[in-house]
Amino acid sequence: MYKYNLFHYITIAILIAFQPFLSEWFMINNIKIDFLLIFIIITSFNKGKKDSFILILITGLIYGLLYSNFFSQYIIILLISLVSVWNISKIAKIESVVYITIYGVLILFITSFIKAFLELPINEVLKNITYISHIALYNGIYGGIIFMIVSLTLLIVSLFRVNKVQTRRGNF
Amino acid sequence: MRNLFRNRKFQITILVIVLIIISLISLNRFSSINLVKNIVSVPIIFIQKEVKDISDNVASFFASIRDYSDVIEENKQLKKEISILKEKSAKTSNIEEKNKRLRDALVLKEHFANFNFVSANVLSINPSNYKYEFTVDVGSIDNVKIDNPVIASNNALLGRVYQTDLTSAKIIPITDELSGVSGWISREGGGNVTIRGSISLKQYGLCIVENIPQDTKIVVGDVVETSGLGGIYPKGIIVGTIVEIFNSDSQVNRYAYLEPLVDMKILSEVYILTKKDTK
Numbered sequence: 001m002y003k004y005n006l007f008h009y010i011t012i013a014i015l016i017a018f019q020p021f022l023s024e025w026f027m028i029n030n031i032k033i034d035f036l037l038i039f040i041i042i043t044s045f046n047k048g049k050k051d052s053f054i055l056i057l058i059t060g061l062i063y064g065l066l067y068s069n070f071f072s073q074y075i076i077i078l079l080i081s082l083v084s085v086w087n088i089s090k091i092a093k094i095e096s097v098v099y100i101t102i103y104g105v106l107i108l109f110i111t112s113f114i115k116a117f118l119e120l121p122i123n124e125v126l127k128n129i130t131y132i133s134h135i136a137l138y139n140g141i142y143g144g145i146i147f148m149i150v151s152l153t154l155l156i157v158s159l160f161r162v163n164k165v166q167t168r169r170g171n172f
Numbered sequence: 173m174r175n176l177f178r179n180r181k182f183q184i185t186i187l188v189i190v191l192i193i194i195s196l197i198s199l200n201r202f203s204s205i206n207l208v209k210n211i212v213s214v215p216i217i218f219i220q221k222e223v224k225d226i227s228d229n230v231a232s233f234f235a236s237i238r239d240y241s242d243v244i245e246e247n248k249q250l251k252k253e254i255s256i257l258k259e260k261s262a263k264t265s266n267i268e269e270k271n272k273r274l275r276d277a278l279v280l281k282e283h284f285a286n287f288n289f290v291s292a293n294v295l296s297i298n299p300s301n302y303k304y305e306f307t308v309d310v311g312s313i314d315n316v317k318i319d320n321p322v323i324a325s326n327n328a329l330l331g332r333v334y335q336t337d338l339t340s341a342k343i344i345p346i347t348d349e350l351s352g353v354s355g356w357i358s359r360e361g362g363g364n365v366t367i368r369g370s371i372s373l374k375q376y377g378l379c380i381v382e383n384i385p386q387d388t389k390i391v392v393g394d395v396v397e398t399s400g401l402g403g404i405y406p407k408g409i410i411v412g413t414i415v416e417i418f419n420s421d422s423q424v425n426r427y428a429y430l431e432p433l434v435d436m437k438i439l440s441e442v443y444i445l446t447k448k449d450t451k
Contacts (some may be wrong), residue, residue: 017223021231023299030375032301053184057191066220067298067307075195079188112301119302124349124371131372135301 004051008043012055015039016062031138034108036063038146040078041107044085045094056082073118077111095155097148104147109140217309217339220295284406287445290314294439295340304374305334306343308442312336321405321445328433329353329398329409330442341444345436346411347374355381355411355430356399363388364399367411367430377436381414381428390417396430406445 015022015036023032040059044052060075068074084107092099116125116132125132176182292308310316320333322343331345344351346369353367363385370380384390394414400407412432419426 018227020297020299021227024297025231025234032299034299067296067300067305073195076192079191115300116302119300120349120371128371132302139301 004043004047004055008055011039012036012059016059016066019063020067028142029138031135031142033139033142033146037077037081037108037111038104038143041081041085041104042094042147042150044082045089049086052082052085073115076118077115080114081107081111094151095158097151097155100151101144101148105140105144108143109136112136112139217295220307221293221309224295284445286448287406288315288448290316290444290446292316292341292442292444294442302371304345304348304436306331306345306439306442308341308343308444309339310444311339311341313338315446316341316444317446319404320447321409323409323443323445324434324439325441325443326433327410329405329411330432330434330436330439332404333444343442345369345434346432347377347379347436349374352402353379353405353411354399354401355396356407357384357388357390358395358397358410359389361389362394364401365396365428367396373429377432378415379412379430379432381430382425384426384428386426390414390426390428392417 019034019036022035026033026035036059040056044056056078057075060078063074084103088099088103092103094100113132113136116136290310292310295307295309297307298305316333316336318333318336322330322332324330329346331343331348331351333341334344334350335342346353346367348369349371351369355365355367356362357365364383365381365385365388366383367379367381370378373380381396392414396411396414398405398407398409398411410433412430412434414428415431416429417426418428
């Protein structure tokens with residue numbers, strides 16, 4: 001099990017503070033990408049459950065204070081994502097590019113739907129279900145691409161490390 | 173039973189259930205649990221102001237780099253446009269312009285005689301795909317109350333106050349699905365209409381105009397202002413212009429798309445209209 005380090009905390013703080021601007025700058029096809037959620041999902045892999053749980057509570061709380069209600073719906077989204085990550089971690093590593101991409105698409109697709117149900121009146125959700133599905137689908141696809149890139153990068157880094165170790169052993 | 177309470181999984185499950193319940197209670201903007209928010213939100217507002225300044229500077233820096241190549245071309249075109257505009261403006265007499273400005277100001281003052289203008293800076297925009305809320309740096313301490321109308325610096329309607337804290341307030345724009353404005357088509361024989369926000373139109377910055385009377389003439393380009401009905405928005409605030417008119421499937425009802433006069437993407441300062449105390 002790995003622990004969160006200062007890099008994670010600083011990145012999360014930056015993402016919370018700049019989330020409105022980042023999502024606006026990198027908006028594709030009018031879909032705002034939730035970089036904070038993606039980062040938290042990726043960093044929760046192989047981390048202690050207690051650490052992740054506390055981090056998510058604090059993140060969700062601050063996010064709610066800044067952009068939403070006191071106990072924002074975002075905590076629920078983060079918790080659902082965290083439980084999903086715990087389950088994925090049992091069967092796949094973060095470097096498993098295909099697995100992670102598929103799961104990334106699914107998590108973001110489902111959480112996007114849940115977000116709609118939490119943020120909008122139920123009658124509006126049902127009336128605009130096609131539009132919400134459209135947002136959820138694209139959210140999943142864009143997020144999946146980011147998951148794929150991160151996972152691929154980590155795979156390359158790990159392969160590079162293995163090669164380096166083998167070369168050293170060969171030299172000895 | 174004692175063992176059950178000592179069980180880690182049981183403890184976490186109970187904690188999660190409690191959090192979800194609190195979270196769902198806090199969804200209600202009138203819930204008293206949201207008062208706790210003030211303890212943290214008051215100092216956070218100051219931090220958020222700084223973050224907003226930094227982010228604005230970063231954004232303008234990158235925008236200037238990105239747009240540099242276009243600037244030269246744009247400059248040429250703008251110079252041409254300026255010369256055309258100069259010709260046009262020369263034709264309009266200064267007295268006429270001054271007269272119009274004064275009349276507008278007088279009308280505005282009459283319309284909002286019962287209101288105080290509270291100036292507010294936009295701190296953040298909710299980064300969700302479904303919500304488009306603004307947080308501003310004035311709150312209940314500045315006499316801002318829920319459902320106070322909000323106008324932009326060009327005196328066009330932006331929306332209303334949705335939630336307030338001590339030092340901040342959340343504003344929902346007229347494009348939001350929770351927003352409904354009673355409007356008046358600003359022309360001779362114009363009628364009352366209802367302007368509503370929609371989830372699918374929000375991304376295009378448009379609203380839908382409903383309940384257009386059968387005998388009312390409406391054309392693209394018509395200006396719509398608030399009618400004063402409904403009790404939230406005072407009469408005479410410009411809302412926007414009609415950009416498209418269409419009929420329902422049964423051809424019985426007419427609908428229209430309205431483009432608000434406020435550009436939501438470049439908002440930095442807004443005015444909240446608070447009612448004057450009449451003693």
